[in-house]
Each structure stands twice: as structure tokens, then as C-alpha cells.
Amino acid sequence: MKRYRNGEIWEFEQEMPGMGNDSTEVILGLDGGTTSTVCVCIPLLPFSDPLPDPLPVLARAVAGCSNHNSVGETAARETLEQVMAEALAKSGCSRSAVRAVCLAVSGVNHLTDQQRIVNWLRDIFPNRVRLSVQNDAVAALASGTLGKLHGCVLIAGTGTIAYGFTEDRREARAAGAGPTLGDWGSGYGIAAQALTAVIRAYDGRGPQTNLTGSILQKLGLSSADELIGWTYADPSWARIAALVPVVVSCAEAGDEVANKILFDSVEELALSVKAVVQRLGLCGEDGKDSFPLVMVGGVLEANKRWDIGKEVIHCISKDYPGAFPIRPKVEPAVGAALLAWNTLMEECRKDP
Amino acid sequence: MKRYRNGEIWEFEQEMPGMGNDSTEVILGLDGGTTSTVCVCIPLLPFSDPLPDPLPVLARAVAGCSNHNSVGETAARETLEQVMAEALAKSGCSRSAVRAVCLAVSGVNHLTDQQRIVNWLRDIFPNRVRLSVQNDAVAALASGTLGKLHGCVLIAGTGTIAYGFTEDRREARAAGAGPTLGDWGSGYGIAAQALTAVIRAYDGRGPQTNLTGSILQKLGLSSADELIGWTYADPSWARIAALVPVVVSCAEAGDEVANKILFDSVEELALSVKAVVQRLGLCGEDGKDSFPLVMVGGVLEANKRWDIGKEVIHCISKDYPGAFPIRPKVEPAVGAALLAWNTLMEECRKDP
Known part of the structure; x- marks a missing residue:
């Protein structure tokens, strides 16, 4: 991925027709691991219908490591911003089309980690965009449950972690300690x-x-x-x-x-x-x-x-x-996007 | 320890009285670990007598890490050369008094390691000085056996290794792999x-x-x-x-x-x-x-x-x-010196 000067990442938006008037609404799902970062852009699917199979993915972009523990805060931010911009550009959408972003990234273990990352995502996206930050294990769970936070995921690759949620959002993990x-x-x-x-x-x-x-x-x-x-x-x-x-x-x-x-x-x-x-x-x-x-x-x-x-x-x-x-049929980045979709749907049902 | 310019390490020798005519003969024993390096200078004790208790140590000098795997070849060499010069200077001896040097250093696992280190020791000491290079576990064994290579040493600090020798110099080790x-x-x-x-x-x-x-x-x-x-x-x-x-x-x-x-x-x-x-x-x-x-x-x-x-x-x-x-009463650097002394004694008995 090429290097950008400050602000240049989003220049593609100015060349778009109908900027700010997109009829498509989209969701970004990100899976940031220690080896690579994947961002997918999916359309905002209707809350009333069952999920289509296969799921429509408008675009997919890949970048390097975005674990802030490994590469530092600045590099992690730049990688995440670039990969989101690339996915949006490929989708033919600007940021004004984005309804929600769910960023699942390894190395997020505490509320303070989450809040810090949400804060700088807020610099990129306006207030009405729903932002959430999760441990990457949560996206893996959602990739199997198609966005619902319920059950337990077991990840066993180079490392391993088990992560679970009850339907009332209590959570617990085991292992994942290195x-x-x-x-x-x-x-x-x-x-x-x-x-x-x-x-x-x-x-x-x-x-x-x-x-x-x-x-x-x-x-x-x-x-x-x-x-x-x-x-x-x-x-x-x-x-x-x-x-x-x-x-x-x-x-x-x-x-x-x-x-x-x-x-x-x-x-x-x-x-x-x-x-x-x-x-x-x-x-x-x-x-x-x-x-x-x-x-x-x-x-x-x-x-x-x-x-x-x-x-x-x-x-x-x-x-x-x-x-x-x-065994999930979609990748964790899609799981992250579905998680954001599911949250929007729940909010919409509570407050239609 | 202060930094020296090339050659400056040995300048102290020129200020010594009777340079090249020392009547004392000495042995240097070095124990080079990953945290520190110790060099002791002991007199060449008579081969005929039992070892005195306590052993006479003319001088002792301490420096930092000399494991070539950790700090690189050049830094390891400089550290070892400096610590030997300091021990000799404190003893009031020049290099011409040295009969043998035994350098026991961690990270020496193969004959090629030994030979490479012997070669640059040879740049410092003339041909008649007996040089030997060993794994640091060997000095620890010798610190318990007062220089005799026989038996088994068990080291258990941050790491662990077991290292043994038969009286006919077969050797074996276990663990020590990290x-x-x-x-x-x-x-x-x-x-x-x-x-x-x-x-x-x-x-x-x-x-x-x-x-x-x-x-x-x-x-x-x-x-x-x-x-x-x-x-x-x-x-x-x-x-x-x-x-x-x-x-x-x-x-x-x-x-x-x-x-x-x-x-x-x-x-x-x-x-x-x-x-x-x-x-x-x-x-x-x-x-x-x-x-x-x-x-x-x-x-x-x-x-x-x-x-x-x-x-x-x-x-x-x-x-x-x-x-x-x-449980050794002397430190591994003294063990290394006694190892050199023991080898000289054996050579002397074979070829008096």
C-alpha cells in the first residue's frame, strides 16, 4: 500500500459524483491482526429480511499489521485509515455513505484501549456514524454467528484464545495470554x-x-x-x-x-x-x-x-x-461488519 | 569501564618496571556470561604441591556482557580484552607474565566458535601462552573440582544446563537450550x-x-x-x-x-x-x-x-x-583459571 501525506488518503472523495448524496448506505468491518488487516465494505442490508447467502461484499482491501502493541499507535492508525479508504474507494462510496464501522483488532484488551481507538475513529467519521472497537476474537465469533454476540469462539492459529458472550452481553475469555x-x-x-x-x-x-x-x-x-x-x-x-x-x-x-x-x-x-x-x-x-x-x-x-x-x-x-x-463461511472482517449491522438493527428495533 | 582507543588498552605495560622480565608467572581465568564478565589473575602455583586454601587471587576485574550472540563479535572482543588488561594491571603484571588463559564464555557451543575465539586471543598473546576456550558451564564444573575435568555440573539460574566430562575427556550436556x-x-x-x-x-x-x-x-x-x-x-x-x-x-x-x-x-x-x-x-x-x-x-x-x-x-x-x-567455594572465573593450571600440569607431567 502506498504512503499518503496527511489528508491525502481521502482525496478520492472529491472526484466522486454526487458527493454527500449517496443513496447507498454501507458498513465497514475491519479485522486487524498481527500479520495483516482486512477491511470489507458491505451494503446496509434491510433489517426486516433474512441475510442473503452469499452475503454481498462491495469491496475488500488488505494492509499490514495494525496491532498498536506491535507497530505503535501512529503506524496502526495510518494502516487502518488507509485500508478503510481503499475499501470505500473500491466500493465507489465516500465517507458520507458510512452508517457504521466495527473495528476488531488484536491487542484490544481493556475499555481504555477501546475508548482511545474510538476517539481517533471519530476524527475520521462524523458523529452520526456508529463506531465500535472490539478484540479481534469478537469478530471471529460474529463471523460464525452472522453478527449475533452469543456463544463461544475458539481461535487456534499461531496463538489461541477462547472468547464468549451471553445473550445479555456478559463476556469472558480464557487463554490468549501468549x-x-x-x-x-x-x-x-x-x-x-x-x-x-x-x-x-x-x-x-x-x-x-x-x-x-x-x-x-x-x-x-x-x-x-x-x-x-x-x-x-x-x-x-x-x-x-x-x-x-x-x-x-x-x-x-x-x-x-x-x-x-x-x-x-x-x-x-x-x-x-x-x-x-x-x-x-x-x-x-x-x-x-x-x-x-x-x-x-x-x-x-x-x-x-x-x-x-x-x-x-x-x-x-x-x-x-x-x-x-x-465453522464460519465468511471471514472475520465480514463478521465485524455483521456485528455492526446487528447492533444497528437492535437500536432500530428499540427506537424505530 | 572506560572506552579505549585501538592499542591503548595495553599502554599500562610500558610504565611497568622490568617489562618482559617478570619473575611472577600468572594465569588468567575468565567467566563470560550474558550479564557480566569476570577475569581473575592467579599466580602459577607449583604443580607438585596441593592447592593452597584459600587460593591466592592476585586481582579480579569485572565487565559487562561478552556473549558474542548477544552483543556481537566486536563488542565481545573489546570487553574481554579490557577485562583481561584490567586484571593484569591490577596484578602489576604485563602480558609477558602470562602462561595460560582460559576463557569460559556462554554461547560457545561448537568447535568453530572455540577456534574463532582462540584465533583472536592469539593476536593478543604470544605463541607460548596456552589458550583455551570453553562453554561457561565447564568453568562452573572446574570451580567445584578445582580444575579437574571430571563429573557433572548442574547450573540452574535464569537458565539451566547439565554438563559432564569423563576422565578421558568425553563430554555430554543436557538442557541449556532455552x-x-x-x-x-x-x-x-x-x-x-x-x-x-x-x-x-x-x-x-x-x-x-x-x-x-x-x-x-x-x-x-x-x-x-x-x-x-x-x-x-x-x-x-x-x-x-x-x-x-x-x-x-x-x-x-x-x-x-x-x-x-x-x-x-x-x-x-x-x-x-x-x-x-x-x-x-x-x-x-x-x-x-x-x-x-x-x-x-x-x-x-x-x-x-x-x-x-x-x-x-x-x-x-x-x-x-x-x-x-x-557446592563450589570459588567463583567460575577461578574455576577457569584452575582448569588452565590443571592442563599445564598435565602437559608438564607428560613432557617434563
Whole structure:
């Protein structure tokens, strides 16, 4: 994405016909992660009708990282502003067409984070535009529930988090604290345990495992002690999590150590969901109420015979038979947009 | 330590009386860690006599980090050269008095590391000076065995490693691979597990524990979810490992979670030693041969009623009753110097 001078981001609006008189009204949904930021622009769908399938998406724009913890406040703001402008320009709309913006971004953990970001969104959009800022897990939940904040989402990619809402908007989360604080079920957690198993086999602290040959081959290394230099050279979580498919292959081929790592990860992931369900009482008093369980992320998707997601659902269903698994058909940015749409609809019903 | 211009480090030698005719001969021992570097200068003790107690140390100098992985080759070299010059100047000796230098430095894992460092030491000292470069764990072993390379050392501070030698110079190590690769018995490992236990109790994935109150109070935080920001703000291992005393206090006060963490750490640390002893056959064929077990580092030292070091020894002795625990009375830099002295003595006996 090219760099803009101050104000230049929105210059495209001046070249638009009928500026300020758009008949289309739109919603922007943003999903800002640590690797990329996606913005979609959807039309304001009628509140009376069921949602069309497939959902109409007017435009989609992609940019880099917008986590303020990673890139700093200024860069995060610029990235978000640019990606919104690009989505609007592609839609042929100006800001005057926008009814609501929902920004779901990683690293938003407190009300103070939310308020700060809402404040600068307010510099861009006029007062009548409804603004909301959420943790990115909330957009993932909404991508499965088509905008309704109810149920629990489990995200397991490089990291992992479980996040849930009751219908009366109480919320709870579990995990999502990073590897130092024990997110062992994550892709990073699985891969780090596999690397650890290789080191332990090498220095005599653990059983031999086929993970050794498979991981060394994958990384182009010739001996397990070279893994020490490999991890020190670049300890980025995503680089380590990229080894998950190797662990899955070894488990499928019958390696006991790899199988134990995956079963432990299933238990950890299920435990995060159970903790959220328990605290929110999503399962009702008899423990059997139905609730959406939205499953998102590479660890839960990309498997073949050894299906981590399926095992996690199995493990949760034993305790909570009402868990209703959903694999979202739309991306989290669309979830964010639907969340904004849903909120507008609720406000409209209260105060028509 | 002040900065020197090229060559200026050794200018003090020109002001010395009798330059090149020193009657004293000395040995330099260096212990270069990631936080500091220590250099001691000891006199060349007679090979025929038993070592005096206490050992005479002519001078001691301290500088910052000399791990080439952390500060780069140039800075590491400059630090090491300065600290050696300072120790010699304080001893009233010039380089011509030096018979041997033993440099034990963290981050030295391969023969190529050793050879590269020996090469630039050779630029400083003439050919007749005996130079050796070792992993810093080797100096710690020698600090317990007074220079003899035999037995196993267990270091448990921020990190942990077990390193052993047979009398015929076969060597083996276990752990020492960093937190990503499962050094769970280390100070970092203990503290990270305690932080994890606090998060798990907070979000409903684990039992309640007194670690929560004690750790939050120690860090001046008011809620467990603030730990996420605290660890992201500065993930340095030493900062996290500094929480070990809090874990020990909680365990002493009867907290079950804290006790489990410490017992797990004891098992991990003992397992590292056992792996080295097993691979080297230090215990002999009947498993009962005596061998030195040198114990070094804050995790093994600083405890009161809950004595991690004592428990580790107990756990090792069950399998290897010949393990002879030693808590060194001298620091690793002196161990490095004694290692050099020991090597000179062996060479002298072979070729008197």
C-alpha cells in the first residue's frame, strides 16, 4: 500500500459524483491482526429480511499489521485509515455513505484501549456514524454467528484464545495470554513441544521420536543441537508454529510422542472453551442448553486424518452436549461488519 | 569501564618496571556470561604441591556482557580484552607474565566458535601462552573440582544446563537450550509456570493459588489479566526468573500449586543430570561409582526450608548413590583459571 501525506488518503472523495448524496448506505468491518488487516465494505442490508447467502461484499482491501502493541499507535492508525479508504474507494462510496464501522483488532484488551481507538475513529467519521472497537476474537465469533454476540469462539492459529458472550452481553475469555503464560494448545505451543521433544530425545531426557527426522528435514538441519541456534536466530511465534503440519504428519504415521502432543493440545483447547462456558453459564442450569461454538484458525482447520478441531469438539461435547459447532463461511472482517449491522438493527428495533 | 582507543588498552605495560622480565608467572581465568564478565589473575602455583586454601587471587576485574550472540563479535572482543588488561594491571603484571588463559564464555557451543575465539586471543598473546576456550558451564564444573575435568555440573539460574566430562575427556550436556526448547527446571521455567498458574486460576482453567496474591503484590499489579501486558512489555528471561523467591515462599507456606511447580522443577533438573551421567557412564558399570556433582546457580542456592538443590541431590542419589555433591567455594572465573593450571600440569607431567 502506498504512503499518503496527511489528508491525502481521502482525496478520492472529491472526484466522486454526487458527493454527500449517496443513496447507498454501507458498513465497514475491519479485522486487524498481527500479520495483516482486512477491511470489507458491505451494503446496509434491510433489517426486516433474512441475510442473503452469499452475503454481498462491495469491496475488500488488505494492509499490514495494525496491532498498536506491535507497530505503535501512529503506524496502526495510518494502516487502518488507509485500508478503510481503499475499501470505500473500491466500493465507489465516500465517507458520507458510512452508517457504521466495527473495528476488531488484536491487542484490544481493556475499555481504555477501546475508548482511545474510538476517539481517533471519530476524527475520521462524523458523529452520526456508529463506531465500535472490539478484540479481534469478537469478530471471529460474529463471523460464525452472522453478527449475533452469543456463544463461544475458539481461535487456534499461531496463538489461541477462547472468547464468549451471553445473550445479555456478559463476556469472558480464557487463554490468549501468549506462550510465556501457558497458551499450550496453540500452534506455537504444539510446535514448541515438538521441538522440545526432539531436544529431549537428543540429550537423553526423553523417548526417541520420528519428529527428529521430520523436523530436521523440514528445516534443512543435520543435527538436533542445531535447533538451539535455529530458535535463537529468530524466536518469532509464527515461524515456530509453521511446524504444526509436520507434527500432524508424524502423529498420523503413528509416532507416540507426536500423538501425545496433539492429544494434550486438544485437552488444552477444550479446557479454554469449557472455562468460558462454565463462567458464563452458556450451557444453562441443566448443562444442556444449546450455544454456538465457533471454530477458527489453522490448527482447527487444516488437518487430514488427525483432525484437531474434530477432537476438540468431541471433548467439549462430552461435558456440554448443547455445544453447536460452527465453522464460519465468511471471514472475520465480514463478521465485524455483521456485528455492526446487528447492533444497528437492535437500536432500530428499540427506537424505530 | 572506560572506552579505549585501538592499542591503548595495553599502554599500562610500558610504565611497568622490568617489562618482559617478570619473575611472577600468572594465569588468567575468565567467566563470560550474558550479564557480566569476570577475569581473575592467579599466580602459577607449583604443580607438585596441593592447592593452597584459600587460593591466592592476585586481582579480579569485572565487565559487562561478552556473549558474542548477544552483543556481537566486536563488542565481545573489546570487553574481554579490557577485562583481561584490567586484571593484569591490577596484578602489576604485563602480558609477558602470562602462561595460560582460559576463557569460559556462554554461547560457545561448537568447535568453530572455540577456534574463532582462540584465533583472536592469539593476536593478543604470544605463541607460548596456552589458550583455551570453553562453554561457561565447564568453568562452573572446574570451580567445584578445582580444575579437574571430571563429573557433572548442574547450573540452574535464569537458565539451566547439565554438563559432564569423563576422565578421558568425553563430554555430554543436557538442557541449556532455552525456554522455547523446554528448559523447564530453570528459574525462568519455574517463574513462567507460576505466572501461567495465576492466569489459569484467573480464567477458570486451573485451581486457585496463593501465587496470585503474592505475585501481583510483588509486581504492583491489581489484577491477573494485567500480567499479559507485564510479560509483553519486556519478555527478558531474567526479569521473569526474578519471581522464583515468591514461588518458594508460597510453597513453604503450603500452597499446593507452588509446591507442584517446585517438585516438577526438581524432577526436571535431576533428569538433566541423570541423562548426562547415563550417557557418559559416570556411575561405572555397577551404577555406584563415585563422581563429582557440582551444583551452581541461584535456584540451587538461595532457598530456606524449601531447598531445591537438596531435593535435586536426593532425587539423583536414588539412582546414582555415588554422586558426590559439591557446592563450589570459588567463583567460575577461578574455576577457569584452575582448569588452565590443571592442563599445564598435565602437559608438564607428560613432557617434563
